[in-house]
Amino acid sequence: MFGGLGNLTGMLKSARELQGNMAKMQESLAARRYEAESGGGFVRAIVDGRGALMDIKIDPRAVADVELLEDLVKSAVTAAAARAQEGMAAEMSRLTGGLNLPPNLVEMLGGQASP
Numbered sequence: 001m002f003g004g005l006g007n008l009t010g011m012l013k014s015a016r017e018l019q020g021n022m023a024k025m026q027e028s029l030a031a032r033r034y035e036a037e038s039g040g041g042f043v044r045a046i047v048d049g050r051g052a053l054m055d056i057k058i059d060p061r062a063v064a065d066v067e068l069l070e071d072l073v074k075s076a077v078t079a080a081a082a083r084a085q086e087g088m089a090a091e092m093s094r095l096t097g098g099l100n101l102p103p104n105l106v107e108m109l110g111g112q113a114s115p
Contacts, residue, residue, distance in 0.1 A: 034049065
């Protein structure tokens with residue numbers, strides 16, 4: 001009669017373990033850095049593993065053309081954020097054994113969302 005409760009208990013335990021592993025993964029991602037350049041190195045952007053911009057370096061020679069500089073900054077930041085997203089997806093795939101889980105899984109399990 002209560003045989004299904006064992007399965008539910010096991011699922012809840014697995015969900016709690018996954019939540020803990022997700023929190024550890026978020027900490028690990030926050031410490032990682034991903035870098036990308038644009039304009040042959042005139043602009044370099046560095047983001048953390050969650051995609052937050054951590055640093056940007058601009059070669060002074062790039063300042064002469066403001067519109068070009070704006071494009072180079074956007075390009076470098078976008079490329080660095082894409083690398084961070086790829087790193088996050090690879091880490092999530094490793095953590096979940098390749099299961100394609102929703103990106104807001106941490107919040108669904110009661111954890112904190114990444115900024």
